[in-house]
Amino acid sequence: MSGFITVLLVILVFVIIYQIGKASEYASAMRGQEVVKYKTNRVIGWLLVAFFFLGLYGIWKCDQYFKPMMLPVASCENGIKWDSMFNTTLVVTGIVFFATQAILFWFAFRYQTTEKSKSFYFAHSNKLELIWTTIPAIAMAILVAIGLRNWAAVTSPAPGDATVVEVVGKQFNWLIRYPGKDNELGKRDFRKINDANNVLGLDWSDPHNNDDIISQKGELHVVVGKPVKLIIGSRDVIHDVGLPHFRLKMDAVPGITTTMWFKPTITTDSMKRITGNPNFVYEISCDQMCGKGHYSMRGTIIVETQAEYDKWMSEQKSYYAENNAPATPAAPAAGAEAPKADSPKAVTMK
Amino acid sequence: MNNAGVITEGPSVAHAASAEHHGHEHHEQHFIWKYIFSQDHKMISKQFLVTGIIWAIIGALMSVFFRLQLGFPDSTFPIMEKFLGEWAKGGKLSPEFYYALVTMHGTILVFFVLTAGLSGTFANLLIPIQIGARDMASPFMNMLSYWFFFLSSVIMLVSLFIETGPASGGWTTYPPLSALKEASLGSGLGMDLWLLSMALFVVSSLLGGLNYISTILNMRTKGMTMTRMPLTIWALFFTAVLGVLSFPVLFSGFILLIFDRNFGTSFYLSEIFIGGKALPHIGGSAILYQHLFWFLGHPEVYIIMLPGMGMASEVLSTHSRKPIFGYFAMIISLIGITLLAFLVWAHHMFVTGMSPFLGSIFVLLTLLIAVPSAVKVFNWLTTMWRGNIRFNPPMMFAIGFVSLFISGGLTGLFLGNSAIDIHLHDTYFVVAHFHIVMGVSAFFGMFAGIYHWFPKMFGRFMNNTLGYIHFFITLVGAYLIFWPMHYEGIAGMPRRYYDFSAWESFKHFQDINAFISIIATIVFFAQLIFVINFFASMFRGRKVTTMNPWGSTTLEWTTPINPGHGNWEGDIPEVYRWPYDYKDDGNGGDFISQTTPLRPGEESH
Numbered sequence: 001m002s003g004f005i006t007v008l009l010v011i012l013v014f015v016i017i018y019q020i021g022k023a024s025e026y027a028s029a030m031r032g033q034e035v036v037k038y039k040t041n042r043v044i045g046w047l048l049v050a051f052f053f054l055g056l057y058g059i060w061k062c063d064q065y066f067k068p069m070m071l072p073v074a075s076c077e078n079g080i081k082w083d084s085m086f087n088t089t090l091v092v093t094g095i096v097f098f099a100t101q102a103i104l105f106w107f108a109f110r111y112q113t114t115e116k117s118k119s120f121y122f123a124h125s126n127k128l129e130l131i132w133t134t135i136p137a138i139a140m141a142i143l144v145a146i147g148l149r150n151w152a153a154v155t156s157p158a159p160g161d162a163t164v165v166e167v168v169g170k171q172f173n174w175l176i177r178y179p180g181k182d183n184e185l186g187k188r189d190f191r192k193i194n195d196a197n198n199v200l201g202l203d204w205s206d207p208h209n210n211d212d213i214i215s216q217k218g219e220l221h222v223v224v225g226k227p228v229k230l231i232i233g234s235r236d237v238i239h240d241v242g243l244p245h246f247r248l249k250m251d252a253v254p255g256i257t258t259t260m261w262f263k264p265t266i267t268t269d270s271m272k273r274i275t276g277n278p279n280f281v282y283e284i285s286c287d288q289m290c291g292k293g294h295y296s297m298r299g300t301i302i303v304e305t306q307a308e309y310d311k312w313m314s315e316q317k318s319y320y321a322e323n324n325a326p327a328t329p330a331a332p333a334a335g336a337e338a339p340k341a342d343s344p345k346a347v348t349m350k
Numbered sequence: 351m352n353n354a355g356v357i358t359e360g361p362s363v364a365h366a367a368s369a370e371h372h373g374h375e376h377h378e379q380h381f382i383w384k385y386i387f388s389q390d391h392k393m394i395s396k397q398f399l400v401t402g403i404i405w406a407i408i409g410a411l412m413s414v415f416f417r418l419q420l421g422f423p424d425s426t427f428p429i430m431e432k433f434l435g436e437w438a439k440g441g442k443l444s445p446e447f448y449y450a451l452v453t454m455h456g457t458i459l460v461f462f463v464l465t466a467g468l469s470g471t472f473a474n475l476l477i478p479i480q481i482g483a484r485d486m487a488s489p490f491m492n493m494l495s496y497w498f499f500f501l502s503s504v505i506m507l508v509s510l511f512i513e514t515g516p517a518s519g520g521w522t523t524y525p526p527l528s529a530l531k532e533a534s535l536g537s538g539l540g541m542d543l544w545l546l547s548m549a550l551f552v553v554s555s556l557l558g559g560l561n562y563i564s565t566i567l568n569m570r571t572k573g574m575t576m577t578r579m580p581l582t583i584w585a586l587f588f589t590a591v592l593g594v595l596s597f598p599v600l601f602s603g604f605i606l607l608i609f610d611r612n613f614g615t616s617f618y619l620s621e622i623f624i625g626g627k628a629l630p631h632i633g634g635s636a637i638l639y640q641h642l643f644w645f646l647g648h649p650e651v652y653i654i655m656l657p658g659m660g661m662a663s664e665v666l667s668t669h670s671r672k673p674i675f676g677y678f679a680m681i682i683s684l685i686g687i688t689l690l691a692f693l694v695w696a697h698h699m700f701v702t703g704m705s706p707f708l709g710s711i712f713v714l715l716t717l718l719i720a721v722p723s724a725v726k727v728f729n730w731l732t733t734m735w736r737g738n739i740r741f742n743p744p745m746m747f748a749i750g751f752v753s754l755f756i757s758g759g760l761t762g763l764f765l766g767n768s769a770i771d772i773h774l775h776d777t778y779f780v781v782a783h784f785h786i787v788m789g790v791s792a793f794f795g796m797f798a799g800i801y802h803w804f805p806k807m808f809g810r811f812m813n814n815t816l817g818y819i820h821f822f823i824t825l826v827g828a829y830l831i832f833w834p835m836h837y838e839g840i841a842g843m844p845r846r847y848y849d850f851s852a853w854e855s856f857k858h859f860q861d862i863n864a865f866i867s868i869i870a871t872i873v874f875f876a877q878l879i880f881v882i883n884f885f886a887s888m889f890r891g892r893k894v895t896t897m898n899p900w901g902s903t904t905l906e907w908t909t910p911i912n913p914g915h916g917n918w919e920g921d922i923p924e925v926y927r928w929p930y931d932y933k934d935d936g937n938g939g940d941f942i943s944q945t946t947p948l949r950p951g952e953e954s955h
Contacts, residue, residue, distance in 0.1 A: 051826065108739060111737045112740075119671040293445070
């Protein structure tokens with residue numbers, strides 16, 4: 001019933017608006033097209049000016065509103081470069097934005113038709129075209145130069161002393177694998193994946209796998225001040241490792257390995273103080289649409305001191321030990337397919 | 351429609367049509383041939399427009415539904431259950447259907463409204479009457495183009511009603527998500543229908559595009575040299591060129607996807623474990639699809655923008671009573687944009703792991719495209735300088751178009767620079783950017799065109815007051831919706847999320863999300879004012895009493911008020927001058943039609 005009344009009300013509003021429109025048409029027909037034309041023109045001119053100034057006020061208010069909500073200072077060097085490059089681009093585009101919008105609305109208002117105004121025949125000027133081709137071209141060259149310098153820095157090979165960690169996306173969570181004591185990630189093969197006891201398809205014939213640690217909660221522990229290199233992959237569809245606090249993103253593509261590195265500079269604890277938010281946590285967001293649970297594909301990064309990291313690491317059991325409790329490695333024979341009949345199916349399509 | 355029965359005999363009237371309806375003596379065509387299987391470019395243009403409007407309402411309503419979810423994730427809206435049934439049980443959208451709505455909203459608006467609805471309408475309406483032709487090069491192919499579009503529309507519409515729902519992998523439908531039925535509900539039958547519908551859409555688009563190009567190149571009237579064509583025609587010409595060269599690439603991408611989905615190939619699939627088992631596919635590349643998709647996908651942005659640019663140029667010039675400034679610079683910048691449009695696609699893929707060096711090249715080429723765009727903006731501004739501006743609805747929308755094009759274009763400089771994109775990619779900054787520039791701005795170009803040429807289409811005016819209300823609500827609303835989204839994006843808020851409440855980094859934007867949703871709903875209803883105005887004015891609008899109500903120089907205003915099939919009753923007029931001679935005609939008028947011979951001593955432009 002209430003739905004019916006709402007629909008009726010909406011229709012009524014439209015009928016009224018339509019009648020206003022019609023009435024104004026009759027009125028203008030009676031009072032003469034020309035008179036109304038100039039009067040309307042003036043009103044619209046002022047409305048455009050009002051729009052422009054209200055817009056400026058709105059931009060300022062919007063900025064005030066968002067200021068306390070934005071991301072805190074970037075937590076890695078390249079992130080700080082990102083912030084500065086962003087600001088440079090913002091200044092360049094900001095100048096162009098305010099200048100051109102002001103000109104647009106000023107011209108519209110200033111050169112509106114009046115009873116005696118005439119237009120000025122001015123069809124082209126090569127000089128002007130040259131000026132406003134060259135200036136944007138120079139501005140673009142500067143932005144490209146800054147961009148390419150930063151792009152080279154952020155995509156450069158990771159430093160040799162970087163800790164290597166593997167991040168693998170699956171619908172809908174992140175699996176994080178640490179190389180363990182031997183500092184070497186073992187081989188893995190998607191055909192050996194088994195949700196019960198081999199989520200990443202580790203190849204047990206590779207001894208490097210024996211000490212690898214897997215966090216299925218998507219918890220990435222990193223040491224402050226020490227570069228970390230992420231080896232990124234995906235088990236099923238394309239995901240994306242998004243690290244907003246580090247101003248970084250990289251797709252996780254099945255069948256292709258991608259990488260990304262950064263050097264965290266602020267621990268989670270310090271960040272809690274900086275932001276004044278006791279619940280602050282570095283989050284890993286999935287930034288590539290990956291299915292119905294895309295919005296819930298959340299991981300976390302814990303940036304901590306070397307001592308805290310070592311302590312945490314010493315408490316972790318290797319994935320092998322976790323799944324093959326006391327003895328006998330249950331490694332399937334080489335070349336065998338992943339178990340078929342008894343594989344749990346519940347994970348992907350809940 | 352006084353002249354509807356008069357089909358003028360001319361050398362180029364509807365050759366292919368003669369069998370069905372080219373009677374010499376008849377006065378009233380049968381309803382079916384006149385309104386449904388019409389080969390008159392003007393009727394086909396109206397068909398595209400009306401279909402586009404219907405799709406736009408559906409697509410926009412979808413955005414209202416998913417905005418309600420985003421704005422009020424904890425509330426229920428029982429009215430949604432009425433529309434969506436099981437998908438919104440108890441008035442709460444399910445995540446699967448949220449993604450389906452997002453996907454369909456994108457597909458519908460990008461392809462069905464802003465490609466078919468926009469180019470289809472205005473290329474069909476304007477090309478013949480602005481270059482002085484009786485109809486398209488092939489009116490029959492033109493009719494087919496609409497009917498392929500119609501068929502494609504029907505299939506897409508059907509996919510909304512199937513049990514597993516329509517495609518839900520985003521309008522870009524990246525595999526493997528879109529390739530594997532196990533990956534999501536929408537990747538089942540919904541995706542098959544999506545691909546089928548899009549394949550037909552490509553066919554429609556190619557039939558239309560080839561026709562537009564051949565008409566423009568071959569069927570211009572006497573004196574209508576290429577450099578005397580209105581900028582709308584130039585823009586529609588390059589739009590068609592972009593479509594003809596890039597849609598086939600998209601088509602090939604779809605074919606491979608169809609093979610991967612149904613015939614066990616591995617073009618896009620490799621090393622996948624899903625639904626509890628490892629798939630046999632090895633060696634494909636999921637990124638290949640993205641290259642093929644964006645090779646159309648980026649030119650597509652310009653397929654959407656160029657018609658708006660052309661129409662804004664025409665409207666700004668006409669209603670400023672001043673020639674378009676820098677006619678040749680406008681053409682050269684269109685050429686520049688068209689060429690560069692093919693060389694920038696990978697800026698959508700900076701973070702896919704592609705070679706950083708390749709990324710650098712695409713940064714350079716992408717930012718280069720800002721130069722011709724800037725030239726266009728400055729030319730529009732100078733067109734208005736010292737003009738004699740009449741604020742009627744088409745002009746308002748053209749001014750709004752320029753404002754939005756500036757706002758949305760400038761944010762492209764952030765995203766085109768890979769070092770900035772690496773953080774902003776797939777956040778709300780992107781959503782804000784492309785909605786302003788190729789969404790709202792393109793719509794403003796389209797509205798400018800509709801308000802401007804409505805008198806030519808239907809012999810009546812649209813209501814001005816409603817037009818002003820529509821304009822101001824839409825302009826203010828568009829900025830209120832999309833301006834805050836930039837901030838959310840800079841804060842890293844990812845797009846295509848169903849709910850942010852579990853995220854420490856993004857949950858504090860809840861209030862602003864609710865605000866955006868409310869404004870979006872209001873703006874949706876404001877568009878209905880336009881729809882009512884459009885359909886009511888078709889039958890009850892103020893009648894056009896003169897052939898050239900705007901005082902325009904171009905050829906379409908030399909046709910009768912309600913032109914029949916064939917457009918001109920006598921001979922096709924000859925053209926003597928460029929299309930923007932807004933100057934003193936020596937008799938107190940402020941424009942000289944293209945059909946007026948040069949006065950003695952007058953130099954051509």
